[in-house]
Amino acid sequence: MGSIAYPSTFMELRWVTTRTKKDKNNNQHPKDLNLKPAATIPVYISTNPSDINPPELRELFRDCNHSCYRFPRLDPEEPVDVDKLRVALSHSCVLVSLFSRPHDCFETDFDGDIESTELSDDGSKKVVPLLGNLMDRLMPVSPSNGKLVGFGRAVSDVGLTASIYDVVVIPSLRRLGIGQMIVRRILRMLTSRDIYDISALCSEDERFFFEACGFGGDILNSTTMMYSKTVATHFGDDQTVKRAGRKLLLVPPLREPFASLNPIDSQS
Amino acid sequence: MLANNGVPPSLCSVMSFDSQCQLSNQLLFPSTLNYGFVKVTRKVKVSRHKVNFWESIRSGFLKDSTTQVIEESPTIEEEEEPMPEEFVLIERTQQDGEIEQIIFSSGGDVDIYDLQALCDKVGWPRRPLSKLAAALKNSYVVATLHSVRKAPGSEGIDEKKLIGMARATSDHAFNATIWDVLVDPNYQGQGLGKALVEKIVRALLQRDIGNITLFADSQVVEFYRNLGFQPDPEGIKGMFWYPRY
Numbered sequence: 001m002g003s004i005a006y007p008s009t010f011m012e013l014r015w016v017t018t019r020t021k022k023d024k025n026n027n028q029h030p031k032d033l034n035l036k037p038a039a040t041i042p043v044y045i046s047t048n049p050s051d052i053n054p055p056e057l058r059e060l061f062r063d064c065n066h067s068c069y070r071f072p073r074l075d076p077e078e079p080v081d082v083d084k085l086r087v088a089l090s091h092s093c094v095l096v097s098l099f100s101r102p103h104d105c106f107e108t109d110f111d112g113d114i115e116s117t118e119l120s121d122d123g124s125k126k127v128v129p130l131l132g133n134l135m136d137r138l139m140p141v142s143p144s145n146g147k148l149v150g151f152g153r154a155v156s157d158v159g160l161t162a163s164i165y166d167v168v169v170i171p172s173l174r175r176l177g178i179g180q181m182i183v184r185r186i187l188r189m190l191t192s193r194d195i196y197d198i199s200a201l202c203s204e205d206e207r208f209f210f211e212a213c214g215f216g217g218d219i220l221n222s223t224t225m226m227y228s229k230t231v232a233t234h235f236g237d238d239q240t241v242k243r244a245g246r247k248l249l250l251v252p253p254l255r256e257p258f259a260s261l262n263p264i265d266s267q268s
Numbered sequence: 269m270l271a272n273n274g275v276p277p278s279l280c281s282v283m284s285f286d287s288q289c290q291l292s293n294q295l296l297f298p299s300t301l302n303y304g305f306v307k308v309t310r311k312v313k314v315s316r317h318k319v320n321f322w323e324s325i326r327s328g329f330l331k332d333s334t335t336q337v338i339e340e341s342p343t344i345e346e347e348e349e350p351m352p353e354e355f356v357l358i359e360r361t362q363q364d365g366e367i368e369q370i371i372f373s374s375g376g377d378v379d380i381y382d383l384q385a386l387c388d389k390v391g392w393p394r395r396p397l398s399k400l401a402a403a404l405k406n407s408y409v410v411a412t413l414h415s416v417r418k419a420p421g422s423e424g425i426d427e428k429k430l431i432g433m434a435r436a437t438s439d440h441a442f443n444a445t446i447w448d449v450l451v452d453p454n455y456q457g458q459g460l461g462k463a464l465v466e467k468i469v470r471a472l473l474q475r476d477i478g479n480i481t482l483f484a485d486s487q488v489v490e491f492y493r494n495l496g497f498q499p500d501p502e503g504i505k506g507m508f509w510y511p512r513y
Contacts, residue, residue, distance in 0.1 A: 068441075068442045068443075069442065069478060069479065070478075070479045070501075070504060071478075071501075071502070084441045084442070084476075085441070087439075087440050087441040088439040088440065088441035088442055088443075090440075091438070091439045091440045091441070092439055153439075155437060155438065155439045155443065156406070156437070157402070157403040157404075157406040157407050157437045157447075158402055158403070158406045159398075159399040159400065159401070159402030159403030159404075159405075159406060160395065160399050160400070160402075160403040160447075161403070161437065161445075161447060163437070163443065163445055163481075165439070165442075165443055187509060194399075196509075197508070198508065198509040199445075199483070199506050199507065199508050199509075200506070200507050200508075200509075201443075201479075201481060201504055201505070201506050201507075202504065202505060202506075202507055203502070203503055203504050204503040207505065207507070210507045211507070213509075214509055214510060215507035215508060215509050215510070216507060216508065216510055217505075217507065217508070218483060218506070218507075218508050219508070219510070220485065221486065222483040222484055222485055222486075222506075223483070223484045223485075223486065223489050223499045223500070224481065224482075224483055224484075224499065224500055224504065224505050224506035225481070225482055225483075225484050225489070225492050225493075225497035225498060225499050225500075225501075226479065226480060226481050226482075226497060226498060226501045226504065227469055227480035227481075227495075227496055227497050227498075228496065228497070228498040228501050229495075229496025229497075242473040242474075242476060242478065243478070244476075244477075244478020244479065245478060247478070249473060249478060250496065251469075251470055251473045251474070252466035252467075252469050252470045252495075252496075253466075
């Protein structure tokens, strides 16, 4: 990627406000009326690549059920290969990571106690009393003591185009504006390098999210296409295949170069 | 120097090593990593092809004339970029005895001005040259097609013309997007575009890069469909950012 200069201030503290729980139809459940009022929690947004720990990122992907493959296996597949992830990260032009304090990521149940996502030994959910986390609450959040809860990256040719991939936010902190914060930061990094042709591949579910971030269909009405030639769709002998998630993609055959019509005897 | 004496040109491999090869030093991770690539001693299948004896001598079409004719490719431990290849895709003889060769190259050796002229020819809007140059430099694969004409009996420089190009950006691991596939209108309809795209897809898949995307104008959707691309597979769509001023 060459020497891309990073801006001097690329780690910032931000605040997000939690809301009361609502279901998809925006109805409040009766038990939610006992919830604490909306709280403001600090998050730490960073564009520094060294703040990202690939194994931790892999955990985040797994917690979000996110696959790096566009056609992920339907059964729960093993987490992505860390080394491959490292390669992808090192060749991404923009990397945005978002951290919060560990206890802020946990769900709060109606008693105001924090419900840990871990299970205690007998299999029931652990409940951690609020006061026990007082010291944690007083510490400012930073990448070193925070938990990675959000991520996004972009790949670019640093000239004309860029593509955004792998924008994820941990489930318990969704719908708080964090995803948009990440995308906005990516966009800012790209436009500051004069790249305005920015694309994002999204599935049906992700479409609304990106629309809210200011994305839309192509102005020139181009069609998005992906290589999906598989053994199932094309038959033939001597097929080389490559696995990409669920699909076994057919590798185009090696083309034999044209034989010259007028071979000249070689004299060495 | 070809190793065979008095025998019609046998298959031997030609690799052109130009400066495009030496890009590995920019990577940030330690070299002790095992990437999980396909573990064979020869990572890239070398394309074997007939080398016309006069070609290897003249090599006028190679910019810095560093053609090395070798018997087998050296084993390279961890190459990050696809090995640059260059070979003759098509050769034909015109009625006046002139020979025209279409040369495929993935070395990324593109003259920006030639490219600009080619984009004009196919009717694309102009883009700033510096941006174009940067984009090519930072693309993972740049494949080009050149036409080389040799008039019979001429000993001078062959006429070399850029007639096609395609490039792909990638994160080198999971995702890749193919951009800017173009072929000179005079050379369209011969399968050249198909060759370009197939080559790029092959190079990407050899690297286990499985998410290969492109954004096709309506008139070329069928072209890509025939190459194995599917529109909006499983509801996946590409969206673009529109700044609101």
